[in-house]
Amino acid sequence: MSFLPPHVSFPDEPALQACPACASAAARRVYAVRGIPTHSCVLLDDQEAARSFHAGDLALAHCPDCGFLFNDAFDPRLLDYSEDYEETQGCSATFSAWLEGVIDRLVERTDLAGGTLVEVGCGRGDFLAQTCRSASCAGVGIDPSATAGRVDHAAGRGLRFLHERYGASHADLHADVLACRHTLEHLAPVAEVAALFHGGLEEHGGHLFVEVPDTRRILEEGAFWDLYYEHCSYFSAGSLGRLFKRSGFALDALEVEYGGQYLQLTAHPGVGGAAPLDDLAHLAAAVKRFTETCRATLARWHGVLEEARSANQTLVLWGSGSKATGFLTTLGAQDTVRAVVDINPAKHGHFVAGTGHRIVAPGSLTELQPDRVVIMNPVYRDEIQADLDRLGGSAQVDAV
Numbered sequence: 001m002s003f004l005p006p007h008v009s010f011p012d013e014p015a016l017q018a019c020p021a022c023a024s025a026a027a028r029r030v031y032a033v034r035g036i037p038t039h040s041c042v043l044l045d046d047q048e049a050a051r052s053f054h055a056g057d058l059a060l061a062h063c064p065d066c067g068f069l070f071n072d073a074f075d076p077r078l079l080d081y082s083e084d085y086e087e088t089q090g091c092s093a094t095f096s097a098w099l100e101g102v103i104d105r106l107v108e109r110t111d112l113a114g115g116t117l118v119e120v121g122c123g124r125g126d127f128l129a130q131t132c133r134s135a136s137c138a139g140v141g142i143d144p145s146a147t148a149g150r151v152d153h154a155a156g157r158g159l160r161f162l163h164e165r166y167g168a169s170h171a172d173l174h175a176d177v178l179a180c181r182h183t184l185e186h187l188a189p190v191a192e193v194a195a196l197f198h199g200g201l202e203e204h205g206g207h208l209f210v211e212v213p214d215t216r217r218i219l220e221e222g223a224f225w226d227l228y229y230e231h232c233s234y235f236s237a238g239s240l241g242r243l244f245k246r247s248g249f250a251l252d253a254l255e256v257e258y259g260g261q262y263l264q265l266t267a268h269p270g271v272g273g274a275a276p277l278d279d280l281a282h283l284a285a286a287v288k289r290f291t292e293t294c295r296a297t298l299a300r301w302h303g304v305l306e307e308a309r310s311a312n313q314t315l316v317l318w319g320s321g322s323k324a325t326g327f328l329t330t331l332g333a334q335d336t337v338r339a340v341v342d343i344n345p346a347k348h349g350h351f352v353a354g355t356g357h358r359i360v361a362p363g364s365l366t367e368l369q370p371d372r373v374v375i376m377n378p379v380y381r382d383e384i385q386a387d388l389d390r391l392g393g394s395a396q397v398d399a400v
Contacts, residue, residue: 002295003302005332007034008224010291011059015072019063020233021190021243029072030287031060031227031294036329037353038078038229040322041087043346047358050351051334054078056229067239067283069215074188074232081145087182087321090126091344094383098258099127106177107135109252109266110207114157115176116140118200120166121183125151125159131179132156140173142166166193171200181211185231194247202269208249210265212240216279217260219286222293225327225376225400236283237263241276251276259379298331304398305336308372314338316368318384319376320347320359327376327400329354338368343387365391375399 008031015027035055044050059073089095107113112135119128122141129151132139138157141149142164149161162170178201187193197208215234218226227234235243240263241254250273252266267273308315317324320342328337334355342348347359360368370393375384378399385397 003299004295005298005330007332008032008298008330010294015059015061017072019066019068020070020188021068021239022063022066022246023191024063024065026065027061027063027070027072029059029061030290031058032073033058033224033227033330036229037325039080039085039353040228040230040325041085042353043084043086043350044353045350047351047356050353051356053353055354058227058229060227060234062284062287063239064280064284066242067236067280068190068243069234069239069287070188071229071232074229076188076232079186079230081143085123085145085147086344086346087123088126088344088346089321092380092383094380099130102257102264103127103131103134106131106179106209106266110177110209112137112177112207116174117177117179118142118170118173118175120178120180120197121186122148122161125149125161127179127181128159129155132159137176140175142170166196168196168199171196171203173200174204175201175206176204177207177209179209181209182213184210185212185233185235188232190233190243191247194243194249197244198248198269202248205269207252208244208265208267210240210244210263210267211257212263214256214261214263215239216283216286219283219290220293222290222295222297223400224294224298224330225323227330228322228326230322235263236277236279238277238279238283240265241274245276249273261377261379301327301400302331304372304374305331305333309336311371313371314368315372315374316341316365316370317357317374317376318342319380320344320352321376323376323400324357325352325354328352328357338370339364341365341373362387362391365393365395369393370395372396372398 057073061072118140128139139159141161249267250270318341320340
Protein backbone atom coordinates (compact mmCIF):
# COMPACT_ATOMS: atom_id res chain seq x y z
CA MET A 1 0.00 0.00 0.00
CA SER A 2 1.21 3.49 -0.86
CA PHE A 3 -0.02 6.39 1.27
CA LEU A 4 1.20 9.93 1.79
CA PRO A 5 -0.94 12.54 3.56
CA PRO A 6 -1.31 15.71 1.47
CA HIS A 7 0.40 17.84 4.12
CA VAL A 8 3.50 15.59 4.27
CA SER A 9 6.42 15.73 1.82
CA PHE A 10 10.06 14.69 1.48
CA PRO A 11 11.88 17.65 -0.06
CA ASP A 12 15.51 17.54 -1.09
CA GLU A 13 16.48 21.19 -1.05
CA PRO A 14 18.86 23.52 0.75
CA ALA A 15 17.85 24.73 4.21
CA LEU A 16 17.02 28.40 4.51
CA GLN A 17 19.32 28.93 7.49
CA ALA A 18 22.73 27.85 8.69
CA CYS A 19 23.00 24.93 11.09
CA PRO A 20 22.21 26.21 14.62
CA ALA A 21 24.76 23.78 16.08
CA CYS A 22 27.86 24.36 13.92
CA ALA A 23 26.90 27.26 11.58
CA SER A 24 27.48 25.16 8.43
CA ALA A 25 25.61 26.29 5.32
CA ALA A 26 25.39 22.73 3.94
CA ALA A 27 22.15 21.63 5.66
CA ARG A 28 19.32 20.31 3.48
CA ARG A 29 15.61 19.81 4.13
CA VAL A 30 14.59 16.13 4.13
CA TYR A 31 11.05 15.96 5.59
CA ALA A 32 8.16 18.41 5.94
CA VAL A 33 4.71 18.48 7.56
CA ARG A 34 2.47 21.51 7.19
CA GLY A 35 -0.03 22.84 9.69
CA ILE A 36 0.70 20.87 12.87
CA PRO A 37 -0.13 22.02 16.44
CA THR A 38 2.55 24.21 17.97
CA HIS A 39 1.99 22.58 21.37
CA SER A 40 1.40 18.90 22.08
CA CYS A 41 1.07 18.71 25.87
CA VAL A 42 -1.11 21.70 26.65
CA LEU A 43 -4.36 20.97 28.52
CA LEU A 44 -7.33 22.01 26.37
CA ASP A 45 -10.82 21.73 27.83
CA ASP A 46 -12.78 22.57 24.66
CA GLN A 47 -12.92 20.23 21.68
CA GLU A 48 -13.38 22.91 19.04
CA ALA A 49 -10.57 24.98 20.53
CA ALA A 50 -8.38 21.89 20.38
CA ARG A 51 -9.20 21.30 16.71
CA SER A 52 -8.48 24.91 15.80
CA PHE A 53 -5.37 25.17 17.98
CA HIS A 54 -2.72 27.40 16.39
CA ALA A 55 -0.43 25.56 13.97
CA GLY A 56 3.02 25.83 12.44
CA ASP A 57 5.12 23.97 9.89
CA LEU A 58 7.88 21.43 10.34
CA ALA A 59 10.73 21.36 7.80
CA LEU A 60 13.33 18.91 9.09
CA ALA A 61 16.83 19.75 7.87
CA HIS A 62 20.01 17.68 8.23
CA CYS A 63 23.50 19.12 8.60
CA PRO A 64 26.05 16.69 7.07
CA ASP A 65 28.95 18.49 8.75
CA CYS A 66 27.92 17.88 12.39
CA GLY A 67 24.95 15.52 12.14
CA PHE A 68 22.47 17.88 13.78
CA LEU A 69 18.85 17.99 12.54
CA PHE A 70 16.55 20.94 13.08
CA ASN A 71 13.23 22.47 12.07
CA ASP A 72 14.18 24.96 9.39
CA ALA A 73 10.67 26.49 9.54
CA PHE A 74 10.57 26.89 13.32
CA ASP A 75 9.21 30.16 14.73
CA PRO A 76 9.67 30.45 18.53
CA ARG A 77 7.08 33.23 18.64
CA LEU A 78 4.40 30.57 18.13
CA LEU A 79 5.21 28.89 21.44
CA ASP A 80 4.03 29.86 24.90
CA TYR A 81 5.21 27.62 27.71
CA SER A 82 3.39 29.73 30.24
CA GLU A 83 0.21 27.90 29.21
CA ASP A 84 -1.20 25.09 31.32
CA TYR A 85 1.38 22.57 30.21
CA GLU A 86 1.26 18.93 31.36
CA GLU A 87 4.26 16.83 30.40
CA THR A 88 4.87 14.70 33.48
CA GLN A 89 5.46 10.96 33.07
CA GLY A 90 5.60 10.27 36.78
CA CYS A 91 2.22 8.50 36.89
CA SER A 92 3.85 5.46 35.28
CA ALA A 93 5.49 2.89 37.56
CA THR A 94 7.77 1.89 34.67
CA PHE A 95 9.02 5.43 34.22
CA SER A 96 9.34 6.11 37.94
CA ALA A 97 11.47 3.01 38.52
CA TRP A 98 13.75 3.92 35.62
CA LEU A 99 14.08 7.55 36.76
CA GLU A 100 15.07 6.43 40.26
CA GLY A 101 18.03 4.57 38.75
CA VAL A 102 18.98 7.61 36.67
CA ILE A 103 19.02 9.80 39.77
CA ASP A 104 21.08 7.31 41.76
CA ARG A 105 23.75 7.19 39.02
CA LEU A 106 23.78 10.97 38.61
CA VAL A 107 24.24 11.62 42.34
CA GLU A 108 27.06 9.08 42.51
CA ARG A 109 28.89 10.24 39.37
CA THR A 110 28.79 13.94 40.19
CA ASP A 111 29.19 13.76 43.96
CA LEU A 112 26.08 15.92 44.26
CA ALA A 113 25.28 14.99 47.88
CA GLY A 114 24.92 18.12 49.99
CA GLY A 115 25.45 20.45 47.03
CA THR A 116 23.16 22.44 44.72
CA LEU A 117 21.24 21.23 41.66
CA VAL A 118 20.05 23.80 39.12
CA GLU A 119 17.58 22.47 36.55
CA VAL A 120 16.87 24.33 33.31
CA GLY A 121 13.37 23.53 32.07
CA CYS A 122 12.30 21.91 35.33
CA GLY A 123 8.60 21.63 34.47
CA ARG A 124 6.56 20.92 37.56
CA GLY A 125 9.75 20.09 39.43
CA ASP A 126 9.37 16.32 39.91
CA PHE A 127 12.95 15.44 38.89
CA LEU A 128 14.38 18.36 40.85
CA ALA A 129 12.52 17.42 44.03
CA GLN A 130 13.29 13.71 43.76
CA THR A 131 17.00 14.32 43.12
CA CYS A 132 17.30 16.83 45.96
CA ARG A 133 15.68 14.37 48.36
CA SER A 134 18.02 11.61 47.21
CA ALA A 135 21.17 13.77 47.46
CA SER A 136 20.11 15.89 50.45
CA CYS A 137 20.94 18.91 48.32
CA ALA A 138 19.41 22.29 47.49
CA GLY A 139 17.59 22.89 44.21
CA VAL A 140 16.80 25.76 41.87
CA GLY A 141 14.29 25.21 39.08
CA ILE A 142 14.13 27.55 36.07
CA ASP A 143 11.07 27.33 33.82
CA PRO A 144 8.66 29.93 32.39
CA SER A 145 5.66 27.59 32.69
CA ALA A 146 2.94 28.71 35.07
CA THR A 147 2.82 25.16 36.45
CA ALA A 148 6.52 25.06 37.41
CA GLY A 149 7.21 24.31 41.03
CA ARG A 150 4.10 22.36 41.99
CA VAL A 151 6.05 20.06 44.29
CA ASP A 152 7.17 20.03 47.90
CA HIS A 153 9.47 23.05 48.21
CA ALA A 154 11.01 21.56 51.34
CA ALA A 155 12.52 18.61 49.44
CA GLY A 156 16.18 18.02 50.25
CA ARG A 157 17.69 21.23 51.56
CA GLY A 158 14.92 23.28 49.98
CA LEU A 159 13.78 24.27 46.48
CA ARG A 160 13.12 27.58 44.83
CA PHE A 161 11.70 28.27 41.39
CA LEU A 162 12.33 31.04 38.88
CA HIS A 163 9.44 31.45 36.43
CA GLU A 164 11.56 32.69 33.54
CA ARG A 165 13.72 31.53 30.65
CA TYR A 166 17.32 30.54 31.30
CA GLY A 167 19.82 33.16 30.16
CA ALA A 168 23.12 34.89 30.82
CA SER A 169 21.72 36.45 34.00
CA HIS A 170 21.70 33.00 35.61
CA ALA A 171 25.46 32.50 35.28
CA ASP A 172 25.92 33.65 38.87
CA LEU A 173 23.85 30.72 40.18
CA HIS A 174 26.18 28.25 41.83
CA ALA A 175 25.47 24.77 40.46
CA ASP A 176 27.28 21.61 41.45
CA VAL A 177 25.13 20.04 38.76
CA LEU A 178 23.33 21.92 35.99
CA ALA A 179 20.62 19.63 34.59
CA CYS A 180 18.65 20.05 31.39
CA ARG A 181 16.27 17.18 30.73
CA HIS A 182 14.00 17.18 27.66
CA THR A 183 14.37 20.90 27.22
CA LEU A 184 17.30 21.38 24.81
CA GLU A 185 15.27 19.85 21.97
CA HIS A 186 12.73 22.66 22.49
CA LEU A 187 15.38 25.37 21.98
CA ALA A 188 16.53 26.47 18.53
CA PRO A 189 19.85 28.30 19.16
CA VAL A 190 21.55 25.24 20.61
CA ALA A 191 25.13 26.54 20.23
CA GLU A 192 24.19 29.67 22.18
CA VAL A 193 22.52 27.58 24.88
CA ALA A 194 25.56 25.28 25.18
CA ALA A 195 27.78 28.36 25.55
CA LEU A 196 25.49 29.69 28.30
CA PHE A 197 25.74 26.38 30.12
CA HIS A 198 29.53 26.52 29.89
CA GLY A 199 29.59 30.09 31.19
CA GLY A 200 27.35 29.15 34.10
CA LEU A 201 29.58 26.24 35.15
CA GLU A 202 33.10 27.36 34.26
CA GLU A 203 33.77 29.45 37.37
CA HIS A 204 32.59 26.88 39.90
CA GLY A 205 33.59 23.69 38.04
CA GLY A 206 30.23 21.92 38.28
CA HIS A 207 28.86 19.11 36.11
CA LEU A 208 26.38 19.27 33.26
CA PHE A 209 23.67 16.63 32.78
CA VAL A 210 21.62 16.68 29.56
CA GLU A 211 18.88 14.29 28.44
CA VAL A 212 17.30 14.48 24.97
CA PRO A 213 15.52 12.10 22.56
CA ASP A 214 17.77 10.00 20.30
CA THR A 215 17.14 11.05 16.70
CA ARG A 216 19.00 8.10 15.21
CA ARG A 217 16.24 5.78 16.44
CA ILE A 218 13.58 8.08 14.97
CA LEU A 219 15.26 8.00 11.58
CA GLU A 220 15.85 4.26 11.56
CA GLU A 221 12.27 3.45 12.60
CA GLY A 222 10.62 6.09 10.41
CA ALA A 223 8.96 7.23 13.66
CA PHE A 224 7.00 10.19 12.28
CA TRP A 225 5.09 10.42 15.60
CA ASP A 226 8.31 11.60 17.26
CA LEU A 227 8.64 14.62 14.95
CA TYR A 228 6.52 17.55 16.08
CA TYR A 229 6.61 21.31 16.33
CA GLU A 230 7.81 21.82 19.89
CA HIS A 231 10.91 19.77 19.12
CA CYS A 232 12.92 22.08 16.89
CA SER A 233 16.30 20.43 17.62
CA TYR A 234 17.17 16.76 17.04
CA PHE A 235 20.35 15.08 18.29
CA SER A 236 22.22 11.88 17.66
CA ALA A 237 24.84 10.74 20.17
CA GLY A 238 27.55 12.16 17.93
CA SER A 239 25.96 15.54 17.28
CA LEU A 240 25.18 16.00 20.98
CA GLY A 241 28.75 15.17 21.97
CA ARG A 242 30.23 17.39 19.25
CA LEU A 243 28.05 20.35 20.28
CA PHE A 244 29.25 20.32 23.88
CA LYS A 245 32.84 19.49 22.95
CA ARG A 246 32.91 22.59 20.71
CA SER A 247 31.43 24.60 23.59
CA GLY A 248 34.33 23.83 25.92
CA PHE A 249 33.13 20.72 27.75
CA ALA A 250 34.97 17.49 28.48
CA LEU A 251 32.64 14.53 28.07
CA ASP A 252 32.35 12.20 31.06
CA ALA A 253 29.64 9.88 29.72
CA LEU A 254 27.30 9.70 26.73
CA GLU A 255 24.77 6.87 26.86
CA VAL A 256 21.60 5.62 25.19
CA GLU A 257 18.80 5.01 27.70
CA TYR A 258 15.14 4.09 28.10
CA GLY A 259 14.78 1.40 25.47
CA GLY A 260 16.96 3.30 23.01
CA GLN A 261 14.80 6.43 23.15
CA TYR A 262 16.91 8.88 25.16
CA LEU A 263 20.48 10.15 25.12
CA GLN A 264 22.15 11.15 28.38
CA LEU A 265 25.28 13.29 28.47
CA THR A 266 27.36 14.08 31.54
CA ALA A 267 30.20 16.59 31.11
CA HIS A 268 32.21 19.30 32.82
CA PRO A 269 34.00 22.45 31.59
CA GLY A 270 37.49 21.53 30.42
CA VAL A 271 39.50 19.69 27.80
CA GLY A 272 40.00 16.00 27.25
CA GLY A 273 37.41 13.47 28.27
CA ALA A 274 35.75 10.97 25.96
CA ALA A 275 35.77 11.61 22.22
CA PRO A 276 32.37 12.26 20.59
CA LEU A 277 30.98 9.27 18.70
CA ASP A 278 31.98 9.39 15.01
CA ASP A 279 28.51 8.65 13.60
CA LEU A 280 28.38 11.10 10.68
CA ALA A 281 28.44 8.46 7.93
CA HIS A 282 25.90 6.24 9.66
CA LEU A 283 23.61 9.18 10.36
CA ALA A 284 23.83 10.41 6.76
CA ALA A 285 22.84 6.93 5.58
CA ALA A 286 19.90 6.86 8.00
CA VAL A 287 18.75 10.26 6.74
CA LYS A 288 18.97 9.00 3.16
CA ARG A 289 16.87 5.93 4.00
CA PHE A 290 14.35 7.94 6.02
CA THR A 291 12.18 8.80 3.00
CA GLU A 292 11.57 5.13 2.25
CA THR A 293 11.31 4.08 5.91
CA CYS A 294 8.91 6.87 6.86
CA ARG A 295 6.72 6.28 3.79
CA ALA A 296 6.45 2.63 4.76
CA THR A 297 5.60 3.48 8.37
CA LEU A 298 2.96 5.99 7.31
CA ALA A 299 1.43 3.42 4.96
CA ARG A 300 1.44 0.73 7.63
CA TRP A 301 -0.41 2.78 10.21
CA HIS A 302 -2.81 4.21 7.64
CA GLY A 303 -3.60 0.60 6.77
CA VAL A 304 -4.25 -0.27 10.41
CA LEU A 305 -6.64 2.65 10.79
CA GLU A 306 -8.41 1.89 7.50
CA GLU A 307 -8.78 -1.77 8.45
CA ALA A 308 -10.37 -0.77 11.75
CA ARG A 309 -12.68 1.71 10.02
CA SER A 310 -13.84 -0.70 7.32
CA ALA A 311 -14.48 -3.43 9.93
CA ASN A 312 -16.37 -0.92 12.12
CA GLN A 313 -13.94 -1.58 14.96
CA THR A 314 -13.45 0.70 17.96
CA LEU A 315 -9.80 1.76 18.04
CA VAL A 316 -8.17 3.80 20.80
CA LEU A 317 -4.66 5.10 21.45
CA TRP A 318 -3.00 4.62 24.82
CA GLY A 319 -0.80 7.59 25.75
CA SER A 320 -1.87 11.19 25.12
CA GLY A 321 1.53 12.89 25.02
CA SER A 322 3.42 14.35 22.09
CA LYS A 323 3.70 10.99 20.33
CA ALA A 324 -0.10 10.74 20.12
CA THR A 325 -0.37 14.29 18.81
CA GLY A 326 2.29 13.60 16.18
CA PHE A 327 0.67 10.30 15.20
CA LEU A 328 -2.85 11.69 14.87
CA THR A 329 -2.04 14.98 13.14
CA THR A 330 0.49 13.52 10.70
CA LEU A 331 -1.86 10.72 9.63
CA GLY A 332 -4.88 13.04 9.65
CA ALA A 333 -6.68 10.44 11.78
CA GLN A 334 -9.43 12.66 13.14
CA ASP A 335 -12.37 10.31 12.63
CA THR A 336 -10.88 6.81 12.88
CA VAL A 337 -9.59 6.85 16.46
CA ARG A 338 -12.37 6.81 19.06
CA ALA A 339 -10.47 8.17 22.06
CA VAL A 340 -7.03 8.57 23.64
CA VAL A 341 -6.34 6.88 26.99
CA ASP A 342 -3.95 8.19 29.63
CA ILE A 343 -3.21 7.19 33.23
CA ASN A 344 -2.50 10.80 34.26
CA PRO A 345 -5.71 12.09 35.93
CA ALA A 346 -4.74 15.70 35.16
CA LYS A 347 -5.38 14.98 31.48
CA HIS A 348 -8.78 13.31 31.77
CA GLY A 349 -11.60 15.23 30.11
CA HIS A 350 -9.23 17.35 28.04
CA PHE A 351 -8.63 17.15 24.28
CA VAL A 352 -5.69 16.50 21.98
CA ALA A 353 -4.43 19.59 20.15
CA GLY A 354 -5.07 19.51 16.40
CA THR A 355 -7.60 16.66 16.24
CA GLY A 356 -9.76 17.22 19.32
CA HIS A 357 -9.73 13.61 20.51
CA ARG A 358 -11.03 13.27 24.06
CA ILE A 359 -8.52 12.05 26.65
CA VAL A 360 -10.08 9.44 28.93
CA ALA A 361 -9.11 7.37 31.96
CA PRO A 362 -8.29 3.66 31.55
CA GLY A 363 -11.54 2.80 33.34
CA SER A 364 -13.47 4.28 30.41
CA LEU A 365 -12.48 1.25 28.33
CA THR A 366 -15.04 -0.88 30.15
CA GLU A 367 -17.67 1.25 28.41
CA LEU A 368 -15.85 1.81 25.11
CA GLN A 369 -14.94 -1.89 24.75
CA PRO A 370 -12.24 -1.26 22.12
CA ASP A 371 -11.40 -3.85 19.51
CA ARG A 372 -7.89 -2.47 19.04
CA VAL A 373 -5.53 -0.55 21.31
CA VAL A 374 -2.47 1.20 19.88
CA ILE A 375 0.23 1.89 22.47
CA MET A 376 2.13 5.09 21.74
CA ASN A 377 5.33 4.02 23.53
CA PRO A 378 6.43 0.36 23.52
CA VAL A 379 8.40 0.89 26.74
CA TYR A 380 5.07 0.80 28.59
CA ARG A 381 3.66 -2.29 26.86
CA ASP A 382 3.86 -4.65 29.86
CA GLU A 383 2.44 -2.02 32.22
CA ILE A 384 -0.43 -1.21 29.85
CA GLN A 385 -1.17 -4.86 29.11
CA ALA A 386 -1.48 -5.49 32.85
CA ASP A 387 -4.01 -2.63 33.07
CA LEU A 388 -5.93 -4.01 30.09
CA ASP A 389 -6.01 -7.47 31.64
CA ARG A 390 -7.46 -6.03 34.85
CA LEU A 391 -10.14 -4.19 32.86
CA GLY A 392 -11.11 -7.29 30.92
CA GLY A 393 -11.98 -7.36 27.25
CA SER A 394 -10.10 -8.91 24.37
CA ALA A 395 -8.72 -5.97 22.36
CA GLN A 396 -5.92 -6.53 19.87
CA VAL A 397 -2.89 -4.62 21.17
CA ASP A 398 -0.28 -3.00 18.89
CA ALA A 399 2.59 -0.65 19.70
CA VAL A 400 4.25 1.94 17.46
